[in-house]
Amino acid sequence: MSDYAVEINEISKVFRIGSIVSGSRLVALDKVSLRMGSEESSILSIVGESGSGKTTLAKIILKIVEPTSGMVKLNGNDIYGKNRLKRLEFLQLVQPIFQNPYATFSARKPIYTYLYETALNLRLAANRKEASIRVSEALDSVGLDLKKVKGKYLMQFSGGEIQRISIARALIAKPKLIVADEPVSMIDASMKMNIVNLFKELKNKYKINFIYITHDLSTAYYVSDNIAIMYRGNIIEYGSSNEILETPQHPYTEMLIQSVPQIGKKWKEEIKLPEMEATEYSQEGCKFVKRCPVSREICSQFTPSQTVLKNNRKVMCFKYTDYELLSSENKPTDD
Numbered sequence: 001m002s003d004y005a006v007e008i009n010e011i012s013k014v015f016r017i018g019s020i021v022s023g024s025r026l027v028a029l030d031k032v033s034l035r036m037g038s039e040e041s042s043i044l045s046i047v048g049e050s051g052s053g054k055t056t057l058a059k060i061i062l063k064i065v066e067p068t069s070g071m072v073k074l075n076g077n078d079i080y081g082k083n084r085l086k087r088l089e090f091l092q093l094v095q096p097i098f099q100n101p102y103a104t105f106s107a108r109k110p111i112y113t114y115l116y117e118t119a120l121n122l123r124l125a126a127n128r129k130e131a132s133i134r135v136s137e138a139l140d141s142v143g144l145d146l147k148k149v150k151g152k153y154l155m156q157f158s159g160g161e162i163q164r165i166s167i168a169r170a171l172i173a174k175p176k177l178i179v180a181d182e183p184v185s186m187i188d189a190s191m192k193m194n195i196v197n198l199f200k201e202l203k204n205k206y207k208i209n210f211i212y213i214t215h216d217l218s219t220a221y222y223v224s225d226n227i228a229i230m231y232r233g234n235i236i237e238y239g240s241s242n243e244i245l246e247t248p249q250h251p252y253t254e255m256l257i258q259s260v261p262q263i264g265k266k267w268k269e270e271i272k273l274p275e276m277e278a279t280e281y282s283q284e285g286c287k288f289v290k291r292c293p294v295s296r297e298i299c300s301q302f303t304p305s306q307t308v309l310k311n312n313r314k315v316m317c318f319k320y321t322d323y324e325l326l327s328s329e330n331k332p333t334d335d
Contacts, residue, residue: 139165
């Protein structure tokens with residue numbers, strides 16, 4: 001048995017934009033590595049703005065998109081290796097929760113049929129009676145009753161209820177890992193905390209690991225054990241949720257925290273992050289350099305390595321390396 005429930009090692013993903021002749025390469029993920037321990041279940045939030053690569057990473061973990069290079073292991077099994085898990089075995093271990101709950105189900109047939117089909121297709125039940133028991137248990141876990149769900153169609157439920165049903169569908173397999181990609185972004189603010197609270201309850205009750213993909217730092221802080229901050233395909237900072245929010249080490253993390261509204265404080269000016277530019281993915285040096293308030297000359301010349309701080313904190317920034325020494329070593333000589 002591996003020491004890690006989830007191991008993401010040096011994952012890279014390169015997309016080609018445009019034609020083969022005149023197109024360009026977009027490095028959506030650049031040697032991303034993350035781990036989740038196997039001894040205790042936890043919630044890992046991957047936080048970043050649009051274009052950071054977090055959804056691409058989620059799709060790779062879910063085997064929707066194949067990486068260009070690198071390795072993903074679940075309980076020691078390489079999901080892209082020669083001895084990879086079969087599709088059925090994989091789906092019994094890993095389940096997704098997607099952003100738009102209304103896109104998960106069709107309005108043409110009762111929603112409970114999807115739940116029954118999941119139990120039967122994953123061979124978790126031999127017949128509809130056994131499937132009914134599985135479905136009922138899953139719905140009960142998210143605060144819903146099979147009798148009230150059975151026979152109803154998509155539009156007869158609220159957005160919060162539909163997302164709970166999506167979570168119940170994932171729970172039918174009793175998976176070891178759930179990957180939730182922006183699961184509360186399309187839900188009313190009043191329902192968001194109900195969903196993230198549910199994740200915490202399920203983690204503790206069923207010992208499920210969660211990877212929570214979001215751009216919302218406030219919910220990530222509330223629900224997570226650990227947070228990984230992504231920027232332009234890199235994990236630029238990693239640590240416990242308390243450490244990330246209370247003592248951010250990367251300038252980008254500081255910017256994200258400053259953009260979170262605070263009760264009792266009025267906005268003095270609009271905080272707006274610029275739209276994604278493909279050039280930032282391929283530029284030399286640190287990809288955050290053009291927006292960084294503490295950048296140095298070396299930041300434009302070299303890519304910072306990941307520095308390990310106390311308590312397994314990790315950060316990609318020259319603030320924590322001897323950049324003066326690096327600069328002098330790489331300057332041209334008069335010889």
